[in-house]
Amino acid sequence: MIGARLENLRNWLERTGNRERWGLPAIPDGPVNARMLRRTLAQAIAERPGGLLAAKVALKHISVATTEGYAARPGGSQRLFLAEVEEAAAEHHVRLTVEAFHDFQEDRLPAGPGARSLIEAFALVDAELKEAARTDPKVLTDDTHLESLLRKQAQTLHVGAANYCWFRDPAKALCLRLAGTPNASKPLVGMCDSARCPQATHHPCHRPVWTGQAAGITVFLESPRVPVGERKRLLPERERALRVVAEIDAAMCEGSA
Template structure:
């Protein structure tokens, strides 16, 4: 394994010194756990107090681990629905999203309002309840992924800029770490994201002041980042002005 053949196969070299079984605990756990009755055998051999520890140690999905992941998924679904509901109410109050995906999100909210209006005209004596509204918003909530400085509405993988940049256009989840929310057509910015962009502006200004005269390439790059962040902030402010503020400005 330590020779050329092992290196060619990508095998990890055996370290110098004595070899003992403790070095192979994880490998042994994985090998045991995937055999019939192996999870219990691995728990006993590794002297774990709980089988949950063994499941995580062996990286074996199932049992308590799968139940935990299911609970996490439910909580994320509830959180996303609450966010979409809040943004729908904000849009109705005149506090609108900004960013490349804002128009699409507003169109969706308008379609929800249209369905509510149709229901009211069809059955004027029936009061629309929150459950009906949540049902209409759930479809969009399922596409929501939270970024540090934006919301990603991953409705169409073919439109996701991050997947295009990564060369994985058929992936079923966005690559949030590669998100360029100022350009992606499925990204939106909201007032709650403003502090993040403000921090970006402050940091870029500090970095620009620290540059020497000869660092022209770095200055150009940072100035472009600064201009983008300032533009995002301006768009957030313009879109989030409620009807009262807007009316006051017109006067």
């Protein structure tokens, strides 16, 4: 039954000229069925700008992966989207690294267990930048050369909620040691204990997060409804947050001294 209707549709499109007027491809001769129609329709829609998602809606697919199969573009949108996300994340990490370097130049030093190694890396970049400026003064006002020098450092950056993780050596990553996966290629940022990890640093932009955590814990501690056991657990958490804030302030004072 559906085959006969599709045959009538093909004849009607050709007879009325609507196929050419609507920009539809010619339906080949021979038997047609519903699956062939859906596949051809998906391919025709997907070729247009934003067409893959439009085809998903028109064909009522639950997942865009199904539409990609119909349109003969497996992995298309998902792969492109992932590539765009990774590219945007890489550029964002470069910008954050440049900002941290500018803080270093202005004596706003990082704090945390990984601060020393980061300061040493920035000092080498600063020396190289000054050496390059002797032959080309324009590099002092152009961040392009600076970004190229810091790009390798930025590739190790993983952004945490209240710290930066410079993941250079998996063997030194505290999160991987705690998880029992010391050979992993990426850190477990959600398990990061930045106050103890030798690759973590705290910067002035992280100070509000730690002060907010300390203030929030203080509110709980002042509540009479908090059990004694929970109070004992929260006290070390508040002390750690206050210690990190003090270290950030001390590092800034040390840099400006």
